[in-house]
Amino acid sequence: MSLSTSGVLTLVGMTALALALAMFDRRRRGRFRSARHSSAEYVEWQNRLGRHLGQDVTFVQFSSAFCAPCRATRLTLADVAERDPGVAHIEIDAESHLDLVRELNILSTPTTIVLDAKGATVARSVGAPRKDQVLLLVQGIRNSQSSSQ
Amino acid sequence: MSITPRSSQQRNVDARGVRFSASLTALVLAVALVLANPALVVIQGAVFAIGALLGPHRSPYSLLFRRVIAPRLYSPAEPEPIAPPQFAQSVGLLFVLLALVGALLSSPLFVIATGLAFAAALVNAAFGYCLGCQMYLLIARTRRRLIPAK
Numbered sequence: 001m002s003l004s005t006s007g008v009l010t011l012v013g014m015t016a017l018a019l020a021l022a023m024f025d026r027r028r029r030g031r032f033r034s035a036r037h038s039s040a041e042y043v044e045w046q047n048r049l050g051r052h053l054g055q056d057v058t059f060v061q062f063s064s065a066f067c068a069p070c071r072a073t074r075l076t077l078a079d080v081a082e083r084d085p086g087v088a089h090i091e092i093d094a095e096s097h098l099d100l101v102r103e104l105n106i107l108s109t110p111t112t113i114v115l116d117a118k119g120a121t122v123a124r125s126v127g128a129p130r131k132d133q134v135l136l137l138v139q140g141i142r143n144s145q146s147s148s149q
Numbered sequence: 150m151s152i153t154p155r156s157s158q159q160r161n162v163d164a165r166g167v168r169f170s171a172s173l174t175a176l177v178l179a180v181a182l183v184l185a186n187p188a189l190v191v192i193q194g195a196v197f198a199i200g201a202l203l204g205p206h207r208s209p210y211s212l213l214f215r216r217v218i219a220p221r222l223y224s225p226a227e228p229e230p231i232a233p234p235q236f237a238q239s240v241g242l243l244f245v246l247l248a249l250v251g252a253l254l255s256s257p258l259f260v261i262a263t264g265l266a267f268a269a270a271l272v273n274a275a276f277g278y279c280l281g282c283q284m285y286l287l288i289a290r291t292r293r294r295l296i297p298a299k
Contacts, residue, residue, distance in 0.1 A: 004185030006257070010264040011182045018268040022276045064289070066230040095289050107287060 029127030032114065032137050045090075045119050048100065054081070054088030057141050058115040059134075062094045062106050069128040073110040076131050080138065087138055116141055161228035162206045164277070169218060170200075170210035171273035174241070178267035182260060187252040190263055194245035200238035204231060208238070236284070237273070241266055 045060065046053060059077045063070035074091055081089035094101050094109055104113065107126075114123040114137065122141060125133075174193060181189035200208040219226075244266035251258025272278045 003183055004260075006260050007182040007185045010260040011179055011267065014264040014268040015271065018271045019275075022272045022278065026276070066232045068229060098290060101290060 030125055030129040030133065031127075032123040032125045032129065032133060035113075035121050035124045043100070043103070043119075043121075045115065049090065049092070051090050052088065053115060053117070053119050054086060056086035056117055056145065057138050058088045058090060058119070060113040060115060061089065061091045062097075062101065062109055062111045062113070063091055064094045064109040067109050070110040072128040073112060076129060076134060077112070080131065080134050084138065086142075114141070117145055159204055159206060159231055162204075162211075162231050162234060163214075163219070164227035164229045165222065165224065166211050166214040166219070167205060167229070167234045168274050168277060169214045170205065170208060171270045173210045173213075175267055175270040175274050178263055178270060182263055182267065185260075187249060187259065190245055190248050190252070190259075193266075194242060194249070197238050197242035197245055201235060201242050205234045205238055206231070237269075241269070244269075 045051070045058070059081070061070070061073055061077055063074065074089075077089040077091075081087045092100070094106065094111075100106075104111075110126075110128060112125045112129065113121055114125070116122050123137060174196070177189055177193045181187070181193070196208050196210060200211075205211060244262045248259050248262035248266070251260075251262055
């Protein structure tokens with residue numbers, strides 16, 4: 001039984017690649033990235049969705065069917081919104097809002113767009129965020145909003 | 150693998166079984182690569198075909214899981230929707246077909262396609278990666294663009 005050199009090399013290479021990608025992705029998943037200066041994406045959320053924004057922070061979650069991380073995200077964000085009167089959580093079915101999906105360049109679900117009190121985008125996150133990340137972000141947005149007044 | 154009663158419309162499968170199947174898949178493809186053996190890839194392709202057409206719970210790996218492994222596990226069943234794993238099986242089948250074309254043409258396509266299928270099975274088994282979530286929206290976006298909106 002002889003071993004194939006190219007086969008062994010491919011196996012080792014693919015394993016390294018897969019593990020590297022998985023570990024890299026794992027760190028980035030769910031992390032909120034600042035999006036304050038992203039190109040002309042001001043969306044009239046209240047007009048487009050007919051939903052009220054949160055007093056301080058709004059989490060707009062794009063979900064789709066058959067998406068387990070979407071469910072986890074929903075639980076986390078809904079819990080924070082319930083406990084904090086200044087925070088709102090809006091969940092949108094991505095497939096029913098492909099216009100928004102294209103405008104905001106959303107590539108996967110869950111993607112969460114974070115809005116400040118005025119409805120401007122301040123951050124976004126791909127994947128399920130942890131609750132401590134969410135709470136930290138809310139705190140940060142509140143701090144910057146109160147200091148700019 | 151499912152905890153719902155047997156019905157023609159299977160809506161959930163056990164995530165543990167999906168990951169077990171991915172582990173076996175990764176093993177079979179790894180051996181196929183190392184031995185440069187297309188026959189093993191054909192066998193894996195047949196497993197993919199059953200999973201894609203009949204549902205992942207009908208594949209031989211899942212049957213093995215249900216009969217032999219699951220009864221010995223302490224962890225509870227983890228129901229998840231059937232569509233993403235079923236979709237993943239058809240993607241695997243596509244890669245197998247490419248690999249077999251590569252084998253017929255004696256081209257590096259064989260190791261590349263087999264290697265990629267192996268990598269996908271590996272991250273599925275090791276990290277429970279939700280590839281269906283990633284691809285589902287991209288496909289929906291593309292489909293709407295190709296088919297003019299009414």
